[in-house]
Amino acid sequence: MAFESLSERLQSSIKKIRGQSSLTEENMDEMLREIRLALLEADVNFKVVKSFIQNVKEKALGQDVMGSLTPGQMVVKIVHDELVELLGTEVSEINFTKKPTVIMMVGLQGAGKTTTGGKIANLIRKKYKKSPLLVAADIYRPAAIDQLETLGRSLDVPVFSKGTEVKPEQIVSEAMEYAKENNHDVILIDTAGRLHIDELLMDELLHIKEIAHPDEILLVVDALTGQDIVNVASSFNEKLSITGAVLTKLDGDARGGGALSIRHITQVPIKFIGTGEKLDALDLFYPERMADRILG
Template sequence: MFETLTDRLQGAFRKFGSRGIVTEEDLDQALREVRMAMLEADVNFRVVREFTARVREKALGAEVLRSLTPAQQVIDIVHQELVDILGGEAPKLATASRPPTVIMLVGLQGSGKTTSAAKLANLLKKQRLRPLLAACDIYRPAAVDQLVTLARTLDVPIHEEGTSVKPAVIAQNALEKAKRMGATHLIVDTAGRLHIDDDMMNEVAELRRLLDPAEVLFVADAMAGQDAVNAAKEFHERVGTTGLILTKMDGDARGGAALSIRAVTGVPVKFIGVGEKADALEPFYPDRLASRILGMGDLLTLIEKAKETMGEEDTDAFKDKLKRGTFDLQDFVDQLRKVRKMGPSASSSPCSPASTASRCSSRSTTSTTASSPRPRPSSSP
């Protein structure tokens, strides 16, 4: 999603060159490139204006201009500002003082609400919690059936009463059921529309009043660009959202919504959807996403995926075989299969933006040389 933005930002930073001092003219030229890169990535223009102003103010300090590596320090300032835009520290789900903790999912139709509800239930289940799903979207014909199917696939309990009962009644009955069965969380899938209307807002506001949820998560389609930002702002003002779930972050969108939505609404992004599978929902870490945007990679997420894919027993067995020298071809094939299960890597570029163009190009040259066939030795005696 962020490849274009990453390339443009790296190009802007390379213009600093290897000089020991960054002048005000150098900084303004680089920030113009940063501004254009963010606008082309569909970042809200007010967010871009405030972002570049803060970077310029901090970067013009004497400590940066007299540094031996000023370009790297400017990049560090940009990284910190990106982290601040995205919310600073990684937010956590709120927990009710008495179970169950009610989590409402709201948003427009087609944003991935129903799928995200199932993914969130699966994530909580992996944490040894006991979630209950509630199907309150009675207007989209397949919504209830879809959630029931997902719940059965994931072996998660669900409360549904078809499409003839009012959502408020279904939600209240689901809350009572969650209390009886000792559920730790109640995840409520609410109805959406193709556009924001008063009936939908009134219904969601009524559910919020009845359930008093600890979390009201707005589910936004990251590929919708500024439309997702505007919808998130509207829901926050009229319903009072507490967090965001960005879906389709594995798509080919330009990524502007991820940067804009937090800054415009003031509501933290708590989860991101990175695929269609049930386990393709990840907690949101602002510092990791900022590193990805700047091309620094996201090794922590990659390590966590590896740990989840390869359990402790597999790891111990792998270490033991390496020590005893019994690691064979079949073991190697098994390892490759587990790597494939991890999905796409978190970073598309191994080169840090602090590196110069020559370092990145030399790495590519080295890789190409290493992969080229070596001349075979002569067979003559």
Template sequence: MIFEGLAEKLQSTFDKLKGKGKLSSKDVKTALREVKLALLEADVNFKVVKNLINKIEERAVGQEVLDSLTPAQQVIKIVNEELTDLMGGTQSKINFGAKSPTVIMVVGLQGAGKTTTVGKLAKRFRKKGKDPLLVAADIYRPAAIKQLQVLGERIEQPVFSMGDKQNPVDIAKAAISNAKSNGNDIVIIDTAGRLHIDEDLMNELEDIKGAVTPHEILLVVDSMTGQDAVNVAENFDQKLGIDGVVLTKLDGDARGGAALSISSVTGRPIKFVGMGEKLDALEPFHPDRMASRILGMGDVLSLIEKAEEQIDAEKAKELEEKLRKEEFTLEDFLDQMNQVRNMGSLEEILNMIPGVGKQLKGLNMDEGQLDRIEAIISSMTIEERRNPEIINGSRRRRIANGSGTTVQDVNQLLKQFKQTKQMMKQMGDLQKGNMGGLKGKMKFPFF
């Protein structure tokens, strides 16, 4: 769960309010003291916390809220709105230039994930129909150029490099000429970083900025560094002028301080967040959705977008036809499972569904179980995958040996598959309006 510690404390505080029915001014103030402590423990800037609590209290202690039929829900609504406003209010998008190519400078300190972010941005733009050129302008960090070239190969996008002996300003200028010649509509410049901000770094970045006039300067910061990330953003903005922030490692044990403070302190929006190591693990930042996730309200819109990105529309159509004809096979089952896994971890996906996160508390989401399922199905013959009814005792032993699992594991999978087919049939019956006899029978074998 994102900001797990902060989210748990805030949700626990509001659960207490819900249990009270009618609220007094004292109840609200007591709850807001707990909210204040939770935010400070999450490393949110103390001035930001003070202003936030004052705003919430000003709105929440009014008669309109206290006399409401659902006062606790009204308080939560206010907190949600103020958190959203604190993180920027609305989504901030990339400013594409009127003329091609759009030039994006990616800056940041070493270790924040800058070069990987360049690759993630390029992959994201490619999915949107763009043709980005990646530029290796970090001539100091060992293997920085090679790392970018490897990323370029993985996403099948060109990388412009002039080696590590040329001036980064000359590299950036030559890259833009190259992009114009080859029809690349976006240029993403991977600039040098340092372990800390120094005059040499800033002078070089200012020189590149002056030479290529970027449409966007994106600062990459490590969200796990909390207030240090906010201080870095302030310094970069004062000395260079940034257009937005990319917060990396938000899937780690980040306490939340950076995400909840950075926009308020710097006045610059968070544009993207890194949610893992994979090259597609970069999400646009939506302040309203993030606030909802922190407060345990889920994030259905992001879940839908993830599904639209990962689930093949043609395959979905084929699957629908198979379900209608009751021809759903283990091959289809494996294919669907892999498409869901591409959306992220099971815990991450289920936490986006309102109300599910709390129910999962303490439940061990065994991702290894999915690996075992894949190994078992991969060890079957094509005939067995399509007609699992033929899998007898000797076949089960062979499949178990081939997949490094046990016969019990194979039996469990076959049982789960049978239950899934039954569930699919029940859902089909629901779609046809056949509600009779289904109440209480719907079972989801994997949750």
């Protein structure tokens, strides 16, 4: 599971503090040093680590923890609260105020964008009782269109597709009309990805944004990406003003720390997490639960 090694390291450094009868500046510094190393080794961005450690230290020193009878418990609570703060204090759901609600899925190739679009459509239909339409706007990878159509069939969600010969902008424009005529109240647009960020990709995504006026632009990122996740998220956010992130492959055994950095760096909430291959393996992201899990 992602965060496993981080979890183990954090828990062992906190356990040492728990065993102390009192908290001194010395054992506090020792614990913070271990937490810092644990976070850095887990691939958390160094700026994020720096401010995390600073906040924990300030709170611990400022809350009469030093003289308290249970310094360990106080420190655990401070670290826990700080983790929740880092991950985003509350659950961030999709805003369905506009009809149809337009959701644009963006991200690099291989992050799991197409599958995630299908999973979100499935969740929206079951949990919110909406009628979603999937739009195949990735014309550069014929496999992406096939994949979306296969997903649509297995989920019983219609897919709007024009093949690979029509420009993405035209596909999106026609899909918007189709959705209105057929009473679809949510439109999910699967856009093209690249192996890396380039001008052509961003220009196309900007054109689609201008046509569709999306209510949500969700950046799909692979939790196994590590440090680079921060650069990817920053670039997409700078160009498109994303409204949320979706973390995929959180069931992998990676260090997962890049995921902890996303919200702090972009100030954009993590909305969903993908936790496996199955089409219902997608959950809303609960920061509190994730912090609980990391701290065991």
